[in-house]
Amino acid sequence: MRTLQAFLLLASMLPAAEVTGKWNGAMTPEVGDSVPIILTMLRPAPELSGSIEFTAGGTSVPLQKVTLNGSQLTFQALDSGGHAISFQLTVSVRDMKGEAVSEGKHLSVYLTPQRGTNGFDRWPPGTALAPRLIYKVEPEYTEEARKARYQGTVLVYVKVTPDGRPTDLKVLRGLGLGLDEKALECVAKWRFEPGTRDGHVVTVEAQIEVNFRL
DSSP: OOOOEEEEEEEESSOSOOOOEEEEEEEEESSSOOEEEEEEEEOOTTOOEEEEEETTTTEEEEOEEEEEETTEEEEEEEOTTSOEEEEEEEEOSSOEEEEEEETTEEEEEEEEEOOOSTTOOSSOTTOEEOOEEEEOOOOOOOHHHHHTTOOEEEEEEEEEOTTSOEEEEEEEEOOOTTHHHHHHHHHTTOEEEOOEETTEEOOEEEEEEEEEEO
């Protein structure tokens, strides 16, 4: 018998993570001292751009090959010696973290948002950030669906509250054979980093795909 695999995806109705503004942090090698950095992200339509400052040398360079896919931010930049550094970061409301790779060396990266000047925060008015999944359990197959070797996707509507709990769960697109109920039971146990608007946690509507595969 093949192993059951369940693929879980949070598909929020909100846009990709907001990254615009300044972020302060550092790159830390496995051995040695951390390198302070300041990341400045701009978002003129239609492409995301920005620069990074290696504050130890006072050098600010433009970002290259910038992509933002959901909460995953990637880009490249040249250090003072002209060597390319590749960044792979995960963006949340509170921070960016991930790694940088330069000449085969891996450095951990951690940045936090810098408050703006003139009383303005990093986030523009009305900015909304999607909730982020931080704990999940796998859905279970019903015996009926397993015997029928039935596969497919259940689409679930939820509201994620400010304490990160899913509420008001409803099946938007079901499969039957008891899998709709199993999907609801599963998602009800998930926990999230809550969504925000203007920097404040809020209740956010979202859609979640629960995929059943044998």
